[in-house]
Amino acid sequence: MRRLFRSILLGSLAVMPAFAMQQAQAAGTPYKHVLLISVDGLHAIDVANYVASHPAGALAGLTQHGLFYPNALTTAPSDSFPGLVAQVTGGTPAVTGVFYDDSFDRTYFAPGSNCQGAPGTEVSFAENVDKDTDRLDGGGTPGQATTQIDPAKLPVVLVNGKCTTVFPHDFVRVNNIFEVVKQHGGRTAWSDKHPAYEWLNGPSGKGLDDFYALEQDSLIPGTKVKTTGSFKAERDFDEARVKVLINEMRGLDSTGTTKEPVPALFGMNFQAVSVGQKLPKSGPGDEAGLTGGYADAAATPNSGLAKQLDYVDGALGELFAALRDNKLDDSTLVVVASKHGQSPIDSATFQPLDDDPYSKTPGYGFHIADDASLIWLKPQDREKNLAAAAAYLEKSIKTLGIGQVLTPNQLALAYQDPARDSRTPDFIVTVNPGVVYTSGSKIAEHGGANASDRSIALLVSGPGIQPKTITALVQTTQVAPTVLRALGYDPAELQAVVKEDTQELPGTPF
Template sequence: MSTLRLALLLVLAAGPALASYRMPPAMSYMHRPPPAKKMSKAENMVESVVLLSIDGLHSGDLTWWLQNRPMSALAKLAMSGVVYPQAFVKGITDSFPGVLALLTGGSSKSHGVYYDDSYSRALWCPGTPCNGSKPTGPPGCELVFDESLDYNLSDPNGGRTGINGDSINPAALPLDQDCKPVYPHQLLTANTIFEVAKSAGLRTAWTDKHPAYDLVQGPSGKGVDQLYTPEINTDFMGADFTHHADQIPMYDALHAEAISSWALGFDYQGNPQSGWGVPAIFGGNFQSVSVVAKLYSPAAYEADGVTPAASLLAALEDVDGFVGRIAAYVDVAGRTPSTAFVVTAKHGNAPRKAADLKLLPDTLVPNALTAAGIKPAQVTQDTVSLIWLEDASQLQAAVKVLEANATALGIAEVIYGSALQAFAGDPATSPTAPHIVTRVIPGVVYVGNPAKHSKAGDHGGLNDDDTHVALLVSKCGQKPKTVTDRVETRQVAPTVLKLLGLDHTKLTACMTEGCDPLPGLDY
């Protein structure tokens, strides 16, 4: 066990008494990493891609950081990289479609996943009685794929090891027509970069925030060799990490340690694995920036909505330190010449300006529909509303109600029909596609009770603060540049495969929506 993991377990065991603990920027490992070696010309090519999502990191945040922290780890990557200041997430910006954009090259339209809280017209709810091998009653079920799937929230690993989805309780899963549990990865209708790499005989590894990120395994369920998913919402310390800006670095450090260990060819705990080697694609996410941006106090930004305030600055420093640690271990392993880094974000958070924040009750939209005699099967809200109707014939009536009351409901645009199908698919043919998605008035966030809520922002929506995210690609020998063309985060997927010399046209979602790798790189 590494020194870092041991330290983290001791901190977790200490509980709330260490609420102000901050992770040191460069904790060493007990094991001795393999010695660096010189790379031959034949080896001086991309053999591994480290894919990192700094969740919540806006394009403007990265620009500010590179300008004001020229000696930082991210700035060092930019010295041999391409920065894309006009990078956007296509469509819905929940974490699920956000990560799948990076991994499939598509939007919800193609991969079939909309949110971690969504709806299916073709599945049955957990616990539905079965008559033989068939579920009773009609299909139609809210799909909640978050910490509620864990065996045990009091265990930081979700009740099992937290590896390859083993902490998911099948009893918490929806059922298919044969009364079998449906795992998150089974929702996908498109393959992933992990599956393409696996089909070429390469290894893969990933770390994310819930066991429910079994999602990234892809339709095969076998895309990631080692998927490490410690539970961010564990109540092990009394309150989960997402409520404490000063505790979230401890959680992110678990991800940093796993990724650093993979960079050395070890398992996520830093143990040598026979026949493993360094994965071709590995990485994960960091939550510190996103958590800080969503907390009401202290504010993440100064009044201009651009300059990081103290809390966000601390989060950026923590995450930059983690990126630096990973890069250092890549270097120690002698693999800097053959390793590319992609640093981006699944989503942003909105609003950045505290003065723009407008919390609205999440009952407004469903109540307005119900009062008009319209039955929503499910309404999912954060900085967006996704609406599934019980009766699709009520679509026009629902649109009329929402448009007539748009300002009071916090709605800037009601999206349905062909406009919605451009990024969210067709509810007439997809059992999980919503009938309506709304673009909110900038600053609107739907919450349970605005008078008692401490939220300062969220994501999921279609406005710039949700969609306009950081993107940096770095590799040895790359001439530093800034590409100002508008690009989409889904272009990361074909870029990763092209860097590795793999066929990016094998990505089904990417081919459906257009499969251009990012411009400006020396492939």
């Protein structure tokens, strides 16, 4: 009931490469390896359009040799952090406690506060915790996240009377697939866009044998422009991490220097498409005249986004070839999904707005706004300001392009009661299609609950899987139990799967 309500309220792709993996394992036999890929921003319509125009590509091979789920939804809110948390835990923010990469906890204290003063602080696990955000290595050594994260920039909390630093892996409230695989003796590895994705170690702090992160918000060498300001720089950023996965397929660690077993569970995210959707024009290193985003409501990509889609298709082909070359193709399940979509697709609806009025909400504590807004009031005087805050938001509907103001009572039904839970926002504001809160030049964003935010690509492919398009509505939370079942483990070992009764993806033969 809660999941259904949340889906209504706030609101693919089996990977079998073009070379077609060998059907060496009988249906029902667990796989030795699972390769999990997130192509951030990729919608189901992007896949359908690309396959139609590139029938010999890797994405086409996936749809021709695996399961394609064209009606797959990511979390609401559709931010990167809860989007990937869903895939690896099987849980929504209701049980994971993760609403955004930049959020608020009513029991935490600010970094450097020594737990003094009133509790309740912003909690951001992104580039902000790097030792040096300007550097690609985050100021440390890739492959060693503890050298890249500055503990002085992390929030703190009282634990048994002791002021304790909250590391990213301490934040998620439930265990994940990497931890389960590790407990069964399997090797695990992942690569992502910030060292803060160390949170994939899970509450145990031990989920990943090999975590390789580069900083996406670093500066392009010789410029004052971030990697996200160039189509080419973002492709290069992704390709550096593709090489990490190929090292691991070769029986090496992420850096390619130490011999290690091929991981039982490994993967990475791609950022190229997401940047292609958001970046309006050419940046450093790009050919002149490229434009990002879409040309029309049918999701026809403009030249900059088209290059990013071509790159990802080629990179997937590179990974599939490496599986084959290292004799892993007959024992590996591949899952391609997306942490989030991107909005708007139809550029004619694009409406950039300033989110500053949210900071004037009575009793204001913190908010985050991309193409939705999550608002927390100061916990100390929350009750006396609730009515005034609700009234202020209702009066701001036209100014802020608000579609709906979700109140504490509604959020208690969809997630948890913000009066009792330290993480659930006091209000979530959805927006009219096309509204993006920005003071810069981006032409799209994610984080909201509109259709193009939540509609994502999802495919599953591997030996023993027969090609099929499954039109049933599915959620990315279903990836986690499916991965464990594929490896021969009980999905009930995931706490979120038990709490939310998360089902495996339909149509899989194992």
